[in-house]
Amino acid sequence: LKLGEGHRVDLLVRKPQVCDQINEQRRNPLHLSEFEFPALVRATTDPAEAFADAQYMCHAVPVQFSRAALTEVKPHIAPDMPILSLSKGIEQGSLSLMCDLLGNIVGDEHPMAFLSGPAFAREIAAELATAVVIASHTPGLAAEFGAILSSDVFRCYYTPDVIGVEVGGAVKNVIAIAAGMCEGLGLGTNAMAALVTRGCSETRRLALALGASAVTIGGLSGVGDTFGTCFGPLSRNRQVGVRLGQGESLREILASSNEVAEGVATSLSVVELIKQNDRSYRLDLKFPILFGVAEILQGKRTPREGLLALMTMPLRIED
Template sequence: MEHIGVVGAGAWGTTLAKLLTEKGHAVTLWVRERELAVTMAREHENSLYLPGIELPEALEVTTSLAEVARGCSAILLVTPSHVFRSVFTDLLPFIRESPLFIIATKGLEPNSCMTMWQVLHEVAPSMRTLAVLSGPTFAKEVSRGLPTAAVAASAEAAVALRVQGLLSTPTFRVYAGSDPLGVELGGAIKNVIAIAAGIVDGLGLGHNALAALITRGLHEMTRLGVAMGARAETFAGLAGLGDLVLTCTGDLSRNRQLGLALGRGAALSELLERSPTVKEGVNASKGAVDLARRFSVDMPICQETYAVLFEHRSPKEAVASLLGRVLKSEEV
């Protein structure tokens, strides 16, 4: 049994805390909202982010970062990308040993466009025992024990293997990977493509259009990743193609649902006000466009999605712009 801290009680953080507790580990889950923490401790359910899923009584809930860090051999970081830096900075003074850090956030930091691995290393350059977790993982399905596969990637093979052993269960199969940058970029950019996929279905454009968009979206993700130093084959794996297909086609995808509503005429501001859950693809669209410019990579789907979200371009205009581009080779 290990003592494990989970920082972030959204649907995914709560699910991972549940999984680890059921494996027999002593788990402490950090909850930002005090009222939610009280309710979770009393009712053993995260009614805000993971309703209908019973949580183990052994799972400890706290609003104190000092408590979640105390005596931990491993700490999972599962906060939204836009608060990742601030929460990790607040957590750092309470780190007394050298725990294994597992980043399970899928996104890019606003403004800097950094991955969470890059943010963590900027805040704490000496951190070495570090891995990222990603893949096609709807929290609700994992929390119900439905078969799921993911990838844990680290620059150190031994670290990836340790995370693999820590998280794997009979229904949650974890593969070890060695390309954390590619895994993080896949997890972030697929959210942008998922918004575009939702727009395609919201406009009623058919299966042909959706299949083409997913395929060309994968091409965009891969080109950017390779330009930044990741490996192309990573994007053909669970954190790339696997997560992309799931997020673009599964109705549990928040980013796809956002795109569906946009395609049907809803306004972005209304959609974001209506839901308490973070749509990482909205922020990631800014990051994708900025990174594409920075690394001289053509990413038209991400650029058109950004234009719909932030430049008042209509979904129909975005589709027309994509279809009207100069004809070219598929390999370009």
């Protein structure tokens, strides 16, 4: 946020000790502790205090925990308070994107917007150049949030295509796991480039089946976020894939990490979402990467078996 222009930010946190350290030492002891919070940021564990004078709400809870978190704070959300979701993924069980999940909690007519794009927290904190896209069905809301958040190093574009932005932000985490496995197996740059490119095609197919625009998938929330996640060193999902490719089990990887890799839960959900919304014959041939990652995470194939199977698929026209 443009904190230098007088915007105060209240962080609603769960752990009292984290809250105290943010307020007293201006740092989060669990994440990016080397960066200091601006003076206008304060933390609280009390929802009533956090929402007391709030004009806007930003939601940044992982998707699988979002329903419980939003239900807890719902009594404090004013009917006209705009909400910006920063969460990316598909809820297990309901197969809800964040736009559906948020609408279930606060109502579909509530002013909501959804941010996505290649935006790693560490680089934003270091004030490195970043561009994202904000989507909303509420007229003018995406541009309103963009004006609040944008600076010389953080640029916000906007679009009405909520589904496209949501699908791009969710599916790229699954593609990143596949890209990480490709690296962990040492399959080379050619294989990595082919896998990520074909992964973007699968994202586009799903987005179109859900009614989104192909233009959105070719933008920051689709291709942009996929490239950043697959080729950059900061992605948790990519690191999960690297470690799988190097022979570690998924259980070992998840047990050793304090951070959430959304792609693990999203992978199984995206396969079910495809089955519900695309009635094509042989979906495993239409979405081989997304189906393949799910099989690997379920232990039905090894990473090497799964990725090398992509090289023996029937030849076809590139689309």
